[in-house]
Amino acid sequence: MDNRTFYIRTYGCQMNESDSERISGTLIDNGYSMVATPDEADLVVLNTCSIREGAENKVYSDLGRLRILEAERGTPMQVAVAGCVAQQEGEKILSRDRSVDLVFGSRAIGKLPEMLPRLEAGERFAELNVHTRPDEPGTHVRADGHRAFVTIMEGCDNHCAFCVVPATRGPEVSRRPEGIVAEVEQLAAEGYVEVTLLGQNVTSYGKGLDTDFADLLTRIHAIPGIRRIRYTTSHPKDFSDRLIDTLADCPKVVRHLHLPLQSGSDAVLARMGRGYTVAEYRRKIDRVRAKVPGIAITTDMIVGFPGETDADHQATLRAVREIGYFNLYGFKYSRRPGTTALTLDGHLDDEVRSARLIELLALQKEITLERHASLVGQTREVLVEGESKRNASRLSGRLEENVLVHFEGDPEWIGTVRPVRITEATVSALIGEVH
């Protein structure tokens, strides 16, 4: 079929964003063109997330809105549900919602070219394939011409008691390093200056392949043209001394580490099945700070995990204060289907979970402001990303530490690295000037 249009909406993490870029590229390769609103689309793809209840509910309410939109406009709209809710619910989505035509999992994206003719012929079906090796990258439609996501692995072999990801993304499989290096070389040739290496647990990259994440970083570091290498997410249990030495040896690997702690209480960490204690985590932080001075550390924290006492919560606040994170993502524990945390005693009321989250976020806000204020007066390299979202006469970019900076400048600088003097700090960003 010619001239079909599609619209894609992405929920969830950067891995989903990267998958959406690949879904878009595949659709374009197969004769589709991308449109900016669902209203104009023959095919709407929802690339879904099921990490917390809220994310999942949003998908179902968006499906409801699409049904109304289709009825109002009076022309048929096909709907595909991809991503983690697709993988979790599978065929059930087709029976629960008659407006859904196709359900496909993240490891079935490579099969899209075979699925499309069936979809266009009016077949309703699900394609869920969780056990293949991640395919080579395929065509991506990247949101930005200078910064790119590169998926290095799929899935997760850990069993954190709260988490659906091992069920939705399947077991951990690493891409071969040669394919990753070739993709980054190609990106550099196209003018990309920053890559973010993605995986649920990049620190255990290379299982079954006779390589590891430190080796991969070293190989990518050697690629000319790439100026910044980001990576996410690291797991404290696999964050090794060898990797810390590699971070210290590779200056293009940014001085930013996202290392989810999840709780400041050993009792809670043990019930979560995270595989480390707070003291072990802190020893790794001390070591990385000693070897990579000035490294900015951010984290994820869950409050209100089943059985979390007030003392456990205080231990979390204490850890946050003592470690001095640049920033954190704080979440209220959310019950997820099929997870072992459902069977634990001591599930807490929403009131308690909400109050703990408010307290945690307020504390972090103070610390973030202190961290940002400590940068005032310094002249730092900023990778210019684009025009500022709030004020089009300004540009914005990021420090290595992943902190946003706004400043006056020439739009021609977008995609280059500029020295910027930091003049002002807020919780959300810095203000600076270029001399």
Ligand code: SAH
């Ligand atoms: N693979 C990454 C992150 C996975 S999801 C890691 O291991 O760190 C991102 C974050 O969502 C997690 O770090 C956790 O803080 C949060 N999260 C996951 N499941 C959750 C749940 N059931 N309730 C609340 N937060 C959750």
Ligand code: SF4
């Ligand atoms: Fe989920 Fe834990 Fe795997 Fe992260 S490491 S994706 S939190 S199971």
Ligand code: F3S
């Ligand atoms: Fe969500 Fe799946 Fe990512 S559950 S956070 S989209 S791995």
